Amino acid sequence: MATTAAAQLPALSDEAAAKALFAERARWRWPEIAYWIAVVLCMFAFPTHLMLIAQVLITGLFAVSFDLLVGYAGIASLGQAAFFGVGAYTTGLIAHNGWSEPITGLLAGALAAGLLGFVFSILVSRLTGIALLMITFGVGLLIYEAAHSAHDITGGDDGLTVGNLSPLLGLFPFDFLGHTAVGYTFVVVFLAYLFARLIVNSPFGLELQGIRENVRRIPAIGVPVGYRYMVAFTVSAILAGLGGALLAQITGTVALGFLSFDRSSSVLIMVILGGIGTLYGPLIGAALYMVAQDRLADLNPVYWNFYIGLMLVIVVLCARGGIVGGIARIERAVRSRWTRR
């Protein structure tokens, strides 16, 4: 897509070319429009599965937060669940201790995760490669163990009960069927998605991709890599924390699973399956993963793991680009046939 804009370069002035490039990057692709329409349709078509839909949306947000880091900045991490869990525990603890207003609680969770991401990014800004991976892995395990050990605060293995939230905006009480929960989740996740889109389609997003492509050459055009890493980490952590906080609020509990390595690795799987570095690919990947898990895990979780593993191996070996990449390839093939006739 970017190549078409670049091909027009000679005919345009630099400024116009840049504008065309950014307009092309920010264009809504049809799979992402289809995703959001499908979500809205599902909310009306499956009124008994509202909680599942909300969880699909939240997992999608978590995957988007991770894609920002791994797909755009090229920072592979094995500890993204740390930010998700810290957001969830912060929001959970605030409500648990009596502050029941949902929106401030949500923002506090996102803020706490962002703060952690910021501090973390300062410390890791000089690391690369395996050392960076190991430290994200280590910090993930560390925070998990901290939550596990601090039984008095977090409830440890028993989990944490969030407690009742007061009505949203003072108007909509949280009901058992999840009407308020799913609407609330939809609005928050959609806004967060717009925000993520804005970021990756800005010049900043382009710089991140430049860092991903060549971390040595990008400082030569005047982009400070360490500083960009810090912003990417912090924004990614805020979005992940927002997801965790939302899940804590709508399910009413926070458990150690929010911080687990399983969560960090499954988000990696969703991003790769959906299509890395596209934002909407991970959204779709997360939805398929969640729905498949919901359908198949009842049969036998063991087989589920086997097939997930197999899917990963196949995607890595021969289906680069994931689902979105596959769709784009089919689209291109169909288009070229059409234009030939």
Added chain:
Amino acid sequence: MIANFLNIAFSGVAYGVLLFLMAAGLAVTQGLMNFLNLTHAVFAMLGGYLAVTLMNGLGWPFFATLPVATLGAALLGMLLERTLFRRMYGADRHLDQIMLTIGLTFMAVAATTYIWGPNPLPVRLPPYLTGLVHIGFLDLDRYRLFLIAVGIVLITLLILGFERTSFGAKIRAAVDNRRVTASCGIDVDRLFMFAFLIGSGLAGLGGALSVNLLSVDPNFAVAFLAYMLIVVTLGGQNGSIKGALGAALLLGIADVLGKYYVPQTGAFIIYTVTVIVLFCRPNGLFARA
């Protein structure tokens, strides 16, 4: 009090030896190929399962199962390296490597559950390897003594092999500079294959030797992966055998001491120390300057 402490430290050393055997291969392959292998713990798990199955099902003596466990894991390692891992070499492909090896680990855990069931297998060792030995004022566990003895032999062999043989010299050369090594006419591709063969074989042996101390269940491949990665990370990412040994002993002793004296903090201390060391010395405790 002191006897008690020494007993615990002794257990820690035995545990450290075990960790070293399981992680040594990972240290070499990660240092040599810059390849992040999250499947490594599967080799150890396979070794453990092979040993227990042969003992319980076919009544083999414990010692006879060790070569089979080593060989089985070595062959699996070589097979994976030849068919899959070699396509993923390169420092810019860490993400692909993670995805591939996590996928394989998921499959291995599921397959193990399918074949052997989800519960830990019971282990019965011959009587001459169980019980206590009285040395002075210490009561030492006989199996752990055996483990340390085996460990000393293997570690000596490994270090000699790594530092005194031409194969070891080639590996060290390839770790330092792969291109120049290849241009000297050394077949680096074959070197990789043998490094994988030996590394996964050692992990299999470590797994087989661990059946009496650790639980042989499908979760093994995930539970001990973290420890192996910590050993490699702290030991230094340039394939240093001695670094991995130091890190494994340190980790083993710290873990056993921590679990005994401050059980409520769990693995918290280990992870904290790892993270702090990584922040201060990203290339590991024993990294060459």
